Amino acid sequence: MLKIYNTISRKTEEFQTLEPNLVKMYVCGVTVYNDAHVGHAMSALVFDIIRRYLEYRGYTVKHVMNYTDVDDKIINRAKQLGEDPLKLSQRYINDYASDLKSLNVLPATANPQVSQTMPLIIKFIEGLIQKEHAYAASNGDVYFRVTSDPDYGRLSNRKLDDMQAGARIEVGEAKDHPMDFALWKAAKEGEISWDSPWGKGRPGWHIECSAMNLAELGEQIDIHGGGNDLIFPHHENEIAQSESYTGKEFSRYWVHNGMLQLGGEKMSKSLGNIVSIKEFLSTRSADVMRMLVLNGTYRAPLLFNDETLAAAEKNVERLKSALRPASSTAKGLAADAVSTLASAAESAKTNLIEAMDSDFNTAGAVAALFELSKAINTARDNGATNEQLGLAQASFKELAGVLGLKLEEKQGSSDQDAQVNALIVERTEARKQKQWARSDEIRDQLKEMGVAIEDSKDGTTWRWG
RNA sequence: GGCGUCGUGGCCAAGUGGUAAGGCGAGGGUCUGCAAAAUCCUUAUUCACGGGUUCAAAUCCCGUCGACGCCUCCA
Incomplete structure (x- = not known):
């Protein structure tokens, strides 16, 4: 009600x-x-x-x-x-x-x-x-x-x-x-x-x-x-x-x-x-503005300052992390872990509705999303496949959408993407040779371009942002 | 002066009678060549202050202090 x-x-x-x-x-x-x-x-x-x-x-x-x-x-x-x-x-x-x-x-x-x-x-x-x-x-x-x-x-x-x-x-x-x-x-x-x-x-x-x-x-x-x-x-x-x-x-x-x-x-x-x-919007995304609002109480004064903005920005990044794909070497989750994830999705929905039903308690609704993103990320870390993550990610996206969050990753042009990929290849080669200085130099260069990279056992992934 | 909202950890912020959600930050661990991301652990015996009611209060009542908004155009 x-x-x-x-x-x-x-x-x-x-x-x-x-x-x-x-x-x-x-x-x-x-x-x-x-x-x-x-x-x-x-x-x-x-x-x-x-x-x-x-x-x-x-x-x-x-x-x-x-x-x-x-x-x-x-x-x-x-x-x-x-x-x-x-x-x-x-x-x-x-x-x-x-x-x-x-x-x-x-x-x-x-x-x-x-x-x-x-x-x-x-x-x-x-x-x-x-x-x-x-x-x-x-x-x-x-x-x-x-x-x-x-x-x-x-x-x-x-x-x-x-x-x-x-x-x-x-x-x-x-x-x-x-x-x-x-x-x-x-x-x-x-x-x-x-x-x-x-x-x-x-x-x-x-x-x-x-x-x-x-x-x-x-x-x-x-x-x-x-x-x-x-x-x-x-x-x-x-x-x-x-x-x-x-x-x-x-x-x-x-x-x-x-x-x-x-x-x-x-x-x-x-x-x-x-x-x-x-x-x-020239410096931050629409999701960040929305997150700032969601983090607060709609009826109360909303503080707009470097600290609250930085937090909102981090919050958006954190939610986005839940939508990332499974590891390419994912071995799959055991049945009990799959059902744990499914019930996490269920309770996120319940909790979000309960919060929003209570005079649009958006801070509580966002907390429900954080809980689910944690469950999804844990499942991924434990080797869940894309298929196993898919259902939870779909409900995560739906719930975020109820609050109006898009959680889209930034896109680059295909030229830019090609340039990044070339650098990644070069860096991977350098890392194989244990040329750490060159590897880090490329990482810095990518950072300048606005690209964040992550190394893992099964290779390097990157994204704009 | 009047009306209203509110005062919770370093910061933002849930919780309105049964013993403090969540996030940011900080510290430590896992992972990593180092990072990053993710994840785990730690971080309020206490909820502006003073009284009161109650077996029990951050939550109810009274008072005090403080903040913000409106009382003029304003989202």
Whole structure:
């Protein structure tokens, strides 16, 4: 039985879907005006892992991730670059999509964009005005009336009175209540805008997600996800809008990932302590980024530093070792050793499911993979044939795949491979002659080229990496 | 100040009432010409601190200290 921590109840709850075997999951995507960073990658990976696991458990997952392509920051940046804002955002949408692909994140089943949801957004706002949850202000903005929602604040566990007490909240002149938030913003001179019953303008930040949810998944969804920095005000306001509009519970489970930490602080565009996904992938593999996430707890802050990265890198290498072929001189395993390996594969599966069922305990799931890789490697060391290893390796690969790990060895071109093979032949000859200096020289040369070699009784094997 | 998450070995991190998974690092062994990889052994009588409940607590309760996030755009 899968259990998920639900932000709104602050409890771990049994997971039950609205419809049998179907999960409707909406995850807040990014505002596209700049290169995405590894913090965004963390969030994308967390929900990719959740989605993969749900699918592994037999659910069909409708996974919606939106793009915010209309926003102040986009407008500002477009102005700086002298570029059309929608062109700019489209450029970064394509960019982010390719980042996600590089990270082996499965494409969402839908990727709605604000700019393409205008009619529904306007209709949504009109509905809220009709139900007196919103009002058009004198300045051309439309605001949501927070006092019209008796539950307002229940996701983030805040009370309107407490929030008002904060000195940082200034009462907008046009607002009836300081916490009222914009559904529609009147356009400033020369800004990109859309026609609406309230004049030219554009949507506020929160309404887009309510509208796109409705468009893609309907009135009620199973999982709503995003970074925990979105709990307030974004998700709080989404709930207020959607539930005021439909009169129904919006999302059953609210799932929030913790923030990636660089130097003890949240990585964010505004703090400037950023490593972009592209920078990361120029030196390390997608599996390493994913392993970093898997090693942690999705809800907790994730430490991004040399030590945690080095560990993740080693972990990936270690898992890869389980997939290596049998020794060419393997004599075969005795029956009892074969069944030991088979039961190791069985318990790895059981343990992985048990861990993941417990609020996506990925660290526990990875531990199950380590146990199995050890069993496989031991079997190989004891002379297992490829056939004997095959079954365990297949389940190992399947389980790693549930977590989204590819565990592929790097490939070289055939020219490069030929060059390496020639050097290996030369080195083998040198070793036969006990010319250790020459042998080690070639090994160093290969290392420079990015080739790791292993000598054993039955010869030398090598691989890129 | 308010809300929330959390504080487990050198580091990352499971474990939420019955006596500390896993990984990285470190030390030692097997293997090797030497390495590398793999594998084996060792590495927390103890879970921020102080009280309390209990036959029994890292796990529950109270308090203290500390970290991080949100309260303003943010994955």
